[in-house]
Amino acid sequence: MTEEKQIQDSIELLEQNALPIPDDGDMVEQIPLFSSSDMQSVIEDGKKKPPIHRLWGDFWWENELVFLFADNGIGKSILATQIAYDIAKGKSECSEVEMPPQAVLYFDFELSDRQLARRYKNAKFPKNLVRCTISEEVDSEEFSMNVIDGIRSKLLDTGAKVMILDNLSYLSTQTAEAEYAGVIMDGLTRLKRELNISIMVIAHTPKIEEWKPLSKTNMAGSKILSNFADGVFAIGRTRNGGRYLKLLKTRMVSEPDEKSLLPYFNIISEPYLHFEKVGDETEKKLLMGKPAKDFFTSIWDRDTTSPIPLNELVKLIISKDNSKNTIKAKDGNARKRIDRAIKYGSLRKDELKNVFLRSEEHTSELQS
Numbered sequence: 001m002t003e004e005k006q007i008q009d010s011i012e013l014l015e016q017n018a019l020p021i022p023d024d025g026d027m028v029e030q031i032p033l034f035s036s037s038d039m040q041s042v043i044e045d046g047k048k049k050p051p052i053h054r055l056w057g058d059f060w061w062e063n064e065l066v067f068l069f070a071d072n073g074i075g076k077s078i079l080a081t082q083i084a085y086d087i088a089k090g091k092s093e094c095s096e097v098e099m100p101p102q103a104v105l106y107f108d109f110e111l112s113d114r115q116l117a118r119r120y121k122n123a124k125f126p127k128n129l130v131r132c133t134i135s136e137e138v139d140s141e142e143f144s145m146n147v148i149d150g151i152r153s154k155l156l157d158t159g160a161k162v163m164i165l166d167n168l169s170y171l172s173t174q175t176a177e178a179e180y181a182g183v184i185m186d187g188l189t190r191l192k193r194e195l196n197i198s199i200m201v202i203a204h205t206p207k208i209e210e211w212k213p214l215s216k217t218n219m220a221g222s223k224i225l226s227n228f229a230d231g232v233f234a235i236g237r238t239r240n241g242g243r244y245l246k247l248l249k250t251r252m253v254s255e256p257d258e259k260s261l262l263p264y265f266n267i268i269s270e271p272y273l274h275f276e277k278v279g280d281e282t283e284k285k286l287l288m289g290k291p292a293k294d295f296f297t298s299i300w301d302r303d304t305t306s307p308i309p310l311n312e313l314v315k316l317i318i319s320k321d322n323s324k325n326t327i328k329a330k331d332g333n334a335r336k337r338i339d340r341a342i343k344y345g346s347l348r349k350d351e352l353k354n355v356f357l358r359s360e361e362h363t364s365e366l367q368s
Contacts, residue, residue, distance in 0.1 A: 055102075055162065055198055056083050057095030058253050059233045059245065065192050067226070069203040069219045070235035075243055076202050077110050077166055078273050079235060081120075083200070084164050088129040094265070094277045103128040103160040107151065109170035122271040130158060148187035155195055167202035168225075185228035201229075210237050211288045213258075214246045239288040242266050243275065246283065258284060296347060307353040313338060 037045075053062045060066050060083070070076045086092035090101035108131050111119070116131075132154055134143060143150075155163065168184070192199055203225065205218045214234045216226050226232050232249035244264035247256055256262065261280035268276045299316045300308055317334035318327070325333070341347035 052252070053098035054096050055087055055099060056092065056097060058247055058250065059095065060198065060200060060231065061250075061252050062099065063192065063196060063198055064230035064251075065188060065199045065201070065228065066231035066233065067201050067203050067219065067229050068233055068235070069205050071205055071208050071237075074235050074237060075267055075275070076235065078267065079243075079275055080164050080166050080200065080202050081106070082274050084129055084162075085123075085125060087162055088126045094263070094275060101126070101128060102162045103130070103158060105130050105132055105154055105158060105160045105163040107132045107163065107165045109134065110166050120272045130160070148184075148191065151188075152191055152195070155191070155197060161196065162198045164200045165202065167204065169204045182224055182228075185225060189228055205234075208236075213283050213287065214248065216248045236283075236286070237288075238264055238286045242278065244281075244283070244286050256283075258282065262286065296341065302351065307351050310338070310352055313352065 054060075055062055055064075059068075068076060068080060082094070084104045084106045086095070086097055087099065087102050088104045089097075090099060091097055106129065108116070151163070151165075154160075165188075188199055188201070191197065203219050208214070208218050214236045216232055218234065219225060219232065226249055229249060230251050231247070233245055233247045236244050236246060238244055242264055243266075244262050246262055247253075249255065259282060262283055263277055263280050264286055265275040265277050268274055296302065299320060300313065314331060314334045317337060318330045321330045321333070323330070338347065338352075342349060342352075
């Protein structure tokens with residue numbers, strides 16, 4: 001067969017298999033991409049709809065997709081399990097639950113069955129809290145490709161309207177990369193809208209300096225992930241070894257400022273691991289103080305070869321003191337701070353000159 005004949009045969013085959021171009025009578029009406037209405041009508045219609053309820057305080061509202069994140073070992077799964085338990089019961093000792101008992105799916109990619117049994121051996125979970133794990137027959141590639149469809153199937157089978165995914169980092173080692181994170185979040189967002197459900201996702205964070213206030217930027221992949229989320233909240237560690245919660249993004253209430261009171265907790269092991277609320281306090285009072293070594297490094301260049309005069313260092317410390325104390329009191333506190341730093345090794349004597357430390361309690365002379 002000549003080349004010209006082959007080309008002709010190929011053209012004829014394409015023409016035979018091609019879909020006919022519809023004429024005006026065959027045109028299928030295209031579904032419009034957008035609907036529109038005047039703003040006031042939308043507001044009036046919205047007033048007639050049922051109110052949006054709190055699933056778990058201001059941290060998670062009905063039909064929201066929210067993130068909970070924290071550093072490793074701080075209790076993300078403990079709190080997430082407790083939230084699932086509270087929503088399944090329809091009440092909580094830690095936060096306000098405005099919904100009646102709900103069926104909750106908890107997708108657990110963290111604990112084995114034996115670890116879960118050890119942690120909650122004395123707990124009595126309600127039957128409407130259902131734990132979902134990965135089938136042993138499914139390989140990692142198949143799981144990654146079908147995870148959203150698998151979640152949808154479980155939601156439809158159970159009729160659950162609340163789900164918790166613990167945790168996002170398991171889905172792929174690439175979750176910090178915008179492209180893959182976007183695919184996962186797009187799938188979850190579509191599920192939320194399609195099935196009218198509420199979703200909580202547990203996320204990881206790089207190492208957090210525990211003396212700094214919590215921020216959305218602490219969450220791994222925060223730029224892309226927080227854009228998809230209706231809400232974001234985090235667990236921080238208190239100076240006394242407890243935990244506190246901070247709301248970092250919400251569409252429902254005002255976000256906290258530095259004067260806002262945040263709930264703080266102890267982690268209790270009996271009768272099973274759970275958060276027990278202690279009270280409310282500002283983040284500044286809950287946080288650990290900045291390490292002395294880091295504090296002194298932040299106010300002057302310690303890499304210089306020349307020692308800093310004591311009085312100059314005192315003035316630098318006073319300039320960072322925002323208290324309402326008198327200048328004399330600030331001076332005394334600054335010298336006490338330097339004295340303690342030298343005593344505990346945060347400052348070296350050879351970094352200072354003209355060292356003469358005065359405080360209201362004692363006087364000490366240190367020769368450099």
